[in-house]
Amino acid sequence: MVDLTWTLSLVLVTIFMPSQTAGLNETILSAKPFLPPESPCPIGEFPCGNSSVCLEQSKQCDGEEDCENGADERNCGDHTGWGHDFDKIVPVPGWGVYQPPRADICLLPDVPAPCNCSHETRVYCDGKGLHAVPSDIPINTTKLYVQDNSITVVMNASFVNYTKLETLNLQRNNIRVIQRSAFKGLRNLKKLYLNHNFLEMLDPFTFEDLRNLTWLYLDDNRIITLQHQTFIGLQSLFWLDLRKNRISHLRGEAFCEDMPSLRWMELDQNRIERLCPEMFAGCANLTILRLRNNSITSITRRALDTLTGLEDLDLSWNQIREFPDAAFKNMQVLLSLNVSMNPTKRLQLDLLDGLANLTSLDLRGLTINNISYRLFRNLKNLNFIYFSQFRYCGFAPHVRSCKPNTDGISSFENLLANVILRMAVWVVAILICLGNTSVMIGRTVMKQENKVHSLFIRNLCASDLIMGIYLLIIGSKDHVYRDVYNQYAQEWKQSYSCHITGFFGMLSAEVTVLLLTYMSVERFLCVVFPYRESHPNVRQAGTVIAIIWITGLTLAALPFTSSTYFGNFYGSNGVCFPLHLHEPYGAGWEYSAFIFLGINFTSLTIILCAYIGMFISIHRTRRSVKSPLSLLSDMSFAKRFFFIVLTDSMVWIPITVMKFMALTNAPISGSLYAWIVIFILPINSAINPILYSLTTRTFTNMLGNLVEKTPFRPVKAKCTTDGGHRDEVSATTGTTGLSLKHARYYRGKRSQSETESSMSVATTSPLATVHTPDVSVATVDGEMTVRFSKFSLDSVPELPSHEEEDWDFGYGISDICTISCGKRLVTTICEHSVSDNTFVESGQKCEEIAEERQETTCGETETTGL
Known part of the structure; x- marks a missing residue:
C-alpha cells in the first residue's frame, strides 16, 4: 500500500535542494554568464548614458523613460545595416530628400502617339499595347517608361540616339531576348528596369556601354545561369537585383570582378543549394548580400572568407543544418547577421567569435540545443538579438534588447509574468493541499467498510497532493526571483531543483490519470456486470496501485536517462513542465507527444466511454423499475457523472488540442502555457477530493459522527x-x-x-x-x-x-x-x-x-x- 511517507520525503528533497546545483547537461552548464568588461553595471543592467546609474534590461526601450536623461529610450530601433543609409549614398526619386519636377510641364517637342509627356522631360508609353520600342522618341528624353506592353525582343541599337536617357523602364513586358547591342549608346543611363519578364539568359557584353548605371533590376525572370562577362562594363553599379530567378550556381568572376563598385546584391528566392569559395571571388567590396529563401543546405569551409567588407548578411529561410567552423571569422565589419528559419540544431560555440562589431543578430526559428553564454561571449557591441524562444534571452543578459521579452509564462522581471498567475498559483496550491490532505487523513483515521475503495481514493489524493507541492515550489521560486528573474533564469531552469519540480508535475499528472482510468473501468464493470465472479480485494488492489505508481515514476524519470536525446527536457521553461508548446520539435518532442497525445488522450477517451456506458445502464434500470424516485435518482447520477467527465475533459481536451496545434506549427498565444499549468492542469487535483470524497454521503456522515463523538445517527x-x-x-x-x-x-x-x-x-x-x-x-x-x-x-x-x-x-x-x-x-x-x-x-x-x-x-x- 502506497501512503504519504514517500511523498513527504520527495518534497523535503526538493524544498531543501539549492537552486544553484548544477543541472544535468554538463556541457551547457559549464559556461558562466559573460559581461563585457567595459560595462560599469552588473550583469543584466545597463548604464543611463554616460552616468553611473544602472538600469535593468527589462526597462530598456519599454516606452517609459526611467533614466533621468531618458537614455533608456534612445536608439531603440534596430536600424542596423547598410540598407538604411543607402539612399544617402545613391539619391534617387522617392528615396531620401528629392524635389520632383513639375508634372504639368513638358519640354520635349513632337512626342509621338500614343505616348505622352510630363514632368518636363519624361515620356510615358506604358500600357499602350506596343510590340516594339518606339523609334521616334525625342532625343532629350531623360526618363522613358515602356512597361506593361507586349515587347518580346529588345533589338540592337533600340536606344542608340538617347544619350541623355537616365531611367529606362521595361518591366512587365514579355521580353525573352535582349540582343547583344540593345543598350548601345546609353552612357548616361543610371537605372534600368528589366524585372517581371521572361529572360532565361543574358549574353556577354549586353551591358557593355552602361558605364554609369547604378541600379539594375533583373528580378522575377527565369534566369538560370550568369555567364562570364555578362556584366562587363558596369563599373558604377551599386545595386543588382536578381531575386525570384532560377539561378542555382554563381561564379564570382561572372559579376564581382566586372562590377568593382557593387555594394548591394539581392539573390533571394533562387535555387542556390550550396555556397562555395569561388562564388564570391573578388567580392571584397560587397556590403549587403541577401540569400534569403533559397535551397542552401551547406556552406563549405572558407566559402565566405572573401566577403571582408560585408556589413549585412541574410541567410534566412534556407535549409542550412550546420555552419562550418569559423564561417564568419573574416567578417570583422559585419553589423547585421540573419540566419533565422533554418533547421540548425547546433551552433559551434566559437562560430560568432570574429564578429566584434556585430550589433544585430537574428536567430529566430533556430532550435539551439547547445546554446550557452559562450556562444555570445565576444559580441561586445551586440545591441539587438532575436530568438523564437524567450528562454534563450537568458543566455545573452548583456544584450540591451532581446526579443521576445516574454514567453507568456515568464518575463525579464518575474518567473510568472502575469500578476493574476502570481496570486493564483498560491490559491490553487493551497486548495489542492488542504483538500487532499483532509481526505487522506479522514479516510485513514475513520473506519471504512470498503477498504478497497478507500485505498484507491487515498492514493488518488496522494497523487493530487504532489501537484499541489509542484505549484508551491513554482510559487516560492517566483517569489525568490521577483524583479530579477532574468539574472537567474538559466541557473534555475538548468538546476536539479527545476528538474525535480518538473518530475513532480509529470508524476502527479500521469499517476492521477492512470488511477482515474482504472477506477472508471472497474466501476463500469461493477455496474454493467455486477454478478461477475471476480472482484479485486485489498491485496489485488494494492498490486494494481503499485503498478500504477511504478509506471508513473518510470514515465516521469525516463527523461533523466539520456541527456543526448532529451536535452533539458524539464527546463524548457520557467515552470519546468514539459508540454513543449513553444518548441514543439525540441529535444525529446516525440516522448512529450507520446505522453500527452498518446497516454493521456487515450485515458480520457476510456473514462468518457466508461461513464457514458454506466449512465446508460443505470438509466435503463431505473426506467424499468418505474419507481417514483427513478427520475430524481437519474438526475443525481447524471449530475455527478457530468462533473466527473467535465473535469477530466477540461484538463486533457485543451492540452491535447494545443499540443496538436503546436505540432502543426499553428500559432499559439504564449500566455496560454502559463494558464494551462497554473489553472487547467491542476483542475483534477483540486476537484477530485470534492467529487470522490467530500461530497459523498458516507464521508460527510462519518465526519459528522466523528465530530459529534457518537456512533448513533x-x-x-x-x-x-x-x-x-x-x-x-x-x-x-x-x-x-x-x-x-x-x-x-x-x-x-x-x-x-x-x-x-x-x-x-x-x-x-x-x-x-x-x-x-x-x-x-x-x-x-x-x-x-x-x-x-x-x-x-x-x-x-x-x-x-x-x-x-x-x-x-x-x-x-x-x-x-x-x-x-x-x-x-x-x-x-x-x-x-x-x-x-x-x-x-x-x-x-x-x-x-x-x-x-x-x-x-x-x-x-x-x-x-x-
Missing part, C-alpha cells in the same frame, strides 16, 4: 400509506451500532449474527397489530411499533463476497423499504440491483409484491464513491 425515512398519509420513521440498530440505512454494506455476506431492530412509527390512524413470521407490528393510541423479532441478513440474496470487504463503488442500492399493502404495513429489507432491474425480498421480486400491495416507497438511499 438518526435516520429519517419518508413512507407513504395507502391512505395518502406520510409516516415518519426513525430507526436505529439495536446491537450493531450502525444505522439501518447502512445495511447495504452487508449485502452479499452471510452473517450468522442476528439483528434486532425497533422502529417507532407515528401515524394519524390506528392500525391493527399484524403478525408475520419475523415481523410484528403493533399500534397503541396512534403509535405503531414494528419489531423485527429475529431476522438474519442471511435472508438477503447473496452476491459475490470477497474476504471481509465487499468491492462496492456504490451502484447497488440497499434500502429500508416500507410497503403499504391495503390496511397492513409491512417493513422489510429490499435490495435494488441496477444490473438486473429487480427488487428482491426473500428470493421474490419486489415489483411483484408491489403489484399485490399496490405501492412501494423506499426510504433514504445512499450512493457512495461517485
